[in-house]
Amino acid sequence: MRILVVEDELDLQNQVKRVLLEAGYSVDVASDGEEGEFLGDTEPYDAVVLDLGLPKVDGITVLKHWRQNARDMPVLILTARESWNEKVSGFDAGADDYLTKPFHMEELLARVRAIIRRSAGHASPLLECGPVSLDTTTGKVTINGEGITLTAHELKVLSYFMHHQGRVVSQTELIEHIYDQDFDRDSNTIEVFIARLRKKLLPDLIKTHRGRGYSMAPVE
Amino acid sequence: MFTRSVSFRLILFSIAWIAIALVAGSLALSQIFRTHVENTFDKSLYSHIEELLSFGAVTDGKFVMSRHPSDPDYVRPLSGWYWEIAINGEAVSRSRSLWDQELDLKNMPRPKLGELVSFSATGPRGNAIRLSAETFTLPGLEDEITIYVSGAASEIEKTMEEFNETLFISLMALGFGMAAAVLLQIMLGLRPLKLMQSRLADIHAGRAERMVGDYPSEVEPLVKNLNILLENNAAVIARARTHTGNMAHALKTPLAILQNEAANMGDERCKILNEQIAIMKELITRHLSRARAAGGAGVPGLACDINDIITPLKRTLERIYVDRNITITFNAVADLKVMGERQDLEEILGNLMDNACKWARSSVSIIVRRNAHNAIIIIEDDGPGVPEDKMEEILSRGKRLDEATPGSGLGLNIVTELAELYNGTLNLGHSEMGGLAATLELPLIPEQ
16 A cells, blocks of 8 residues: 655654554655645555645645546545634545644554545455455454464555455556555566465465456455 | 714704794894884874874964864773873873873973974873874964874784784794704714614624725715724734634644654653643644634624534534444524634534534434524534533533543533633533533524
8 A cells, every 4th residue: 555645844754654654555755735746646546644734735725636637545634724614625625534733643544544445445444355354453464363474565465455356456556556656666576475475365365367467356 | 872972962053053043033023023013103193293283273372272183092081092282391282082181291201393202101091102292383382382192002012912923933933944954954964974883783793894885975984994994903813813823733743743753752751741742732722712712703794604614514524424424414594694703613513513423323413593692503412421510520621521532622611612702602411312412502693
């Protein structure tokens, strides 16, 4: 899962980035509205953490611009502005959640997980696919109730498939959502991760669609 | 109070002036008319003097009357119409009407030769009479003779009475007419002021934001300046709010950074830091709300439709609590306008509605009503509710009852403060749905 953090205060930006990285997300950062808007326009993010008081272009304008251009990734507004008036205009501009500063990092993480899950159409934080289940809150993976240990990258790949079950995901899409902007992308590593997941979980959990990509669906 | 009224003063002075002018005018007119009537009367008396003179003759050095005037007035006893001819103050002949009396010649002026005098005097039996007298010399008569002719003064008085009566009636009519004209003029003249007054009342009641309409050139600068004042006032408040807001927001990001760094320390110090940061956050929130509210309350020209506030809040809360499947029902009542600044009302209602959603199991109900003076907003939830003895506490101190529920415990405290600023009230009670029922009353914009 790849997240964009748009925040002009660099200390806070680093803190948020660090926490999200620790939680297993890939993170891109932008320090002003213009850069944030461009990244959101061009890169496929699974969620955005957006400050409102940004240099160059303010957050609400950026958010409205994305929504007008059918960029529908979930957006969490992270702002010092806590009046109801500002909350209403944030949600009306297309925000999915709203968190006011100062905040607890656990709260931020919980909300980021929730908006990603909701935008993929899952109501419960526990994602299941046949015997495999993923708790999005803790990142714990089980098969038939038994805990499985996965590496950070394996978890990222599994998590993306679990969120988008029943749909063919191309290798490019997978790479875009798993690695951040600056990562040296190599499609071979994806194949390695998928092979390891099949081995650790179920052999036919992830199907290969030749030339198109992979899909995950409950095993019949 | 009346003495401070411009209309009262104008009316008082105008009417006093009209009254003085009319009284003085009527006295003058009456006097002029009296002179005229007396002159006419005197002229007729004079013609009798001439008649009497023509009847007089001198025989053997003595004055005799060849005959008496035929006018019956001079015959009827004590009619007031008399004549008397005197030589050296002694009556030599007199009219029959004098009967056995004489004119009191001693107390009357005796005209010099050739002089005609007219005067008022008292006749026999004390009746007022008007006299004319002239002194002549007759050939063959050594002494000068003086002829006195009188008429009843009552005739003059009668004419005067009639005249005065007519004069009084006409002047009264004129006076009333002028007073009415003055009233009308003042009413019309001061109408722009009345209009201004009602427009200002509109602004104060929140029905208008600035003074509109055409005003006469004398009043227009005042209206213009009032509008400038209103705009300045609004601008100053907006600026003050922006500054307070900016400061509050600027403080929060460093607080967030501190809090996040503290979390990494992971010991006792982290706890202390977190507590202090939480206190600072609450203080910022509280003072920001207060500063904003203190600027907004009592500013004229603020009116908000309750529906326009609740509807977006409902929409927003439904998104915030989307995971909990909370149903918010709201019965909208059309045209429910209350006095107050929109953002403050949003804070009041937003906090109350948010509170209800936080505690609700599955549904929140918002009912809006009105009575004669207030809009009544009842916000209920089906949550666990609050015990009776704790209600006072949450209102007064804004204390969080359950620390496990996230969010500022100051919510209700701020709501109470804001509601009071707008002369509203907040009461907590038990809802039939099971949870808390918060009843907020806010004054409606008075009907025009």
